[in-house]
Amino acid sequence: MNTETFFGKASDTLLPVYSPELLLVRGNGSWVWTLDGGKYLDFATGIGVCSLGHSHPKISEAVARQAARLSHVSNLYLTQPQTELAELLLKEAFPGRVFFANSGAEANEAMIKLARKHGNTSGKSEIITMENSFHGRTLATLAATGRKKYREGFGPDVPGFVHAKFNDIDDVRDKITDNTCAILVEPIQGEGGVIPATKQFMKGLEQIRKETGILLLFDEVQCGMCRSGAFFAWQRFGVAPDAFSLAKALGNGMPIGAMVVKEELKDVLGVGTHASTFGGNPVSCAAATAVVELMREEQIARKALETGAFILDALRQMGKRFDTVKNVRGMGMMIGVELDREANTLKQALQKKRVLVLTAGENVLRLMPPLNASMDEVETALLALESALEEIR
Numbered sequence: 001m002n003t004e005t006f007f008g009k010a011s012d013t014l015l016p017v018y019s020p021e022l023l024l025v026r027g028n029g030s031w032v033w034t035l036d037g038g039k040y041l042d043f044a045t046g047i048g049v050c051s052l053g054h055s056h057p058k059i060s061e062a063v064a065r066q067a068a069r070l071s072h073v074s075n076l077y078l079t080q081p082q083t084e085l086a087e088l089l090l091k092e093a094f095p096g097r098v099f100f101a102n103s104g105a106e107a108n109e110a111m112i113k114l115a116r117k118h119g120n121t122s123g124k125s126e127i128i129t130m131e132n133s134f135h136g137r138t139l140a141t142l143a144a145t146g147r148k149k150y151r152e153g154f155g156p157d158v159p160g161f162v163h164a165k166f167n168d169i170d171d172v173r174d175k176i177t178d179n180t181c182a183i184l185v186e187p188i189q190g191e192g193g194v195i196p197a198t199k200q201f202m203k204g205l206e207q208i209r210k211e212t213g214i215l216l217l218f219d220e221v222q223c224g225m226c227r228s229g230a231f232f233a234w235q236r237f238g239v240a241p242d243a244f245s246l247a248k249a250l251g252n253g254m255p256i257g258a259m260v261v262k263e264e265l266k267d268v269l270g271v272g273t274h275a276s277t278f279g280g281n282p283v284s285c286a287a288a289t290a291v292v293e294l295m296r297e298e299q300i301a302r303k304a305l306e307t308g309a310f311i312l313d314a315l316r317q318m319g320k321r322f323d324t325v326k327n328v329r330g331m332g333m334m335i336g337v338e339l340d341r342e343a344n345t346l347k348q349a350l351q352k353k354r355v356l357v358l359t360a361g362e363n364v365l366r367l368m369p370p371l372n373a374s375m376d377e378v379e380t381a382l383l384a385l386e387s388a389l390e391e392i393r
């Protein structure tokens, strides 16, 4: 069967919520291949998931080994990979507890339930989230999401969410009421256009936490797992949350999400209050354990910091030569190039040059390279970007 046949089948069988442009069949390191043998440099990494590249031998081996040994028993029984992974994550974060889910939205749902259960004991239930934020596609995470476009047509919104201006601590303070139980923030807004929080804002949130006891929750689904240049993005700001969520790069492609909570909150969700059939399944946990070990052994956070700084600098220099480029920003290897037009134009031009990238919002080109990409690969992407910018000038 050729590529057209598969696209034909897809349009006859799959719900049309996506609009894929390529049929990918194989990946290796920073590269992916189409059915027709087209080779692409992947700086989209499955939306920041394959941070250690495609088909990493150690991760593939961990998956194969665990799948052959025990792939699922549910949480009615304990499995080794889940406890091993939880221990590793807590070592990187702080003393506490971990709940495993299957996706980012699900990890955030767990955090929302944690905040409500904690708040309900004193009659509080409202969560302040940020304008322009993105937290997922389930109904509660949609209501938490600040970007209206995702919520349109799915009303009524789940109640209990109030949106404040991102990076505006006075606005957050204005939105606090006697009913506020938590504040939920992405330390680096991803879908909203790659916008890092300011240190001042994060410190302000920490101060509010100290003064009021309102829980501080971070959504690290996109910016976590070394992407920011630290193991967790909150570590770059020196502000620890009460709980934070992870997903995307945690499994390097195996579906897994996690909520990490501080020791003091370990008993908020007791037996029977929350659950997931697949959450923390042994195969995903074995993959994620290999991911965390590799990230530590290979000092991937430091690599992301250094390579990210190089890319940011190169893009800022490049940006000066093109009026199309309005701003270059980011943190670590989560990088946004704001344009004076729809970023999709540039994305398409790059795709023709066999480089895959993402957009974020309408006008921002988003680069999420593998964190272990070689300097040659980085140079290849930068050259392609420069030539694509020339083309759309």
Ligand SMILES: Cc1ncc(COP(=O)(O)O)c(C=O)c1O
Residues within 6 Å of the ligand: 047, 103, 104, 105, 106, 108, 134, 135, 136, 137, 186, 190, 191, 219, 220, 221, 222, 223, 247, 248
């Ligand atoms: C910050 C953030 N939170 C949550 C999600 C939702 O994750 P998932 O698609 O795995 O449900 C995303 C996905 O892009 C995200 O970027």
